[in-house]
Structures are given as C-alpha cells and as structure tokens.
Amino acid sequence: MQVNSSVIALMTEDERELLHFDYEREKKNNYPEAHLQVVASSEAWRSASPGRALERLHLPVGGRRYRFTLEDVAHFLLAEGLVGESEGAKDALAALRAKFESDQLRAAIRRDPKTAREFLATLPLESDDT
Secondary structure: OOOOEEEEEEEOOOOOEEEEEEEEOOOOOOOOOEEEEEOOOOHHHHHHOOOOOHHHOOEEOOOOOOOOOHHHHHHHHHHOOOOOOOOOHHHHHHHHHHHHHHHHHHHHHHHOHHHHHHHHHOOOOOOOOO
16 A cells, blocks of 8 residues: 555635645656645845745645655644643654554565665674673
8 A cells, every 4th residue: 555645735724824834746847746835925035035935835745655644743833832732742753653663664675685684784783792
C-alpha cells in the first residue's frame, strides 16, 4: 500500500485556512511532492518576488520518504502553545512518529539494500554482554 495524495490543513474555528501540507506522488510542474503552503503575506516576500504571493509558494518538507505526518502537525500545535496538551499526548506522538520513521527506514532499505549493507559494515560490532 502507498499514499498517492494527502492534505493536512490548519484552519481557524471559522474555517479560514492558515496553512496546509500537501503530498502528491509524482507532482506535476516541478513542485515538490511533499510541500507546505502558508496562507500569509509578507512585505519582504513581495519585494523579493514581485507578482508571486507567499501563499503560492510550495515549500518542500521531507520528500516522498520522510514527508510530514499528522503527528508533526500535532507536535507543532502543542509546541507553539496553539492547543492545550492532554495527558500522555507527547508520549503518544513520540511513539507514533517512531513507528512511522521505522516503517520509512525499512522501506528505504528495501529500495537500496546495497547502501544499507555498506553502511552497516562500517559500524562496530556490539557485544552481547550489554
């Protein structure tokens, strides 16, 4: 199974969009498959890129293998104090992120076992006494 597209949007209570994370496998127009778009304006961006609003920029976030997750967005909301933390939220997020990262690492190794073997050969052997 694979994800072909997903969107995670952060909205205000009155349903105005603040930002969204998009993932679209094999995205057209040379845009990054995994990207963030922020619905905002900036004088600095207007002067640096006339005619191209900040909210139209596709900011890359991790690529196909290590793209954003819902847990990343939840972590952002907690870390920035935009939502209150429920008991055990940080631990639950950490466990979910660890599983996602482990799954992605396994998939990356399956796609490139030669590089994985070469790297593992450079690591010192661990003692069974630990």
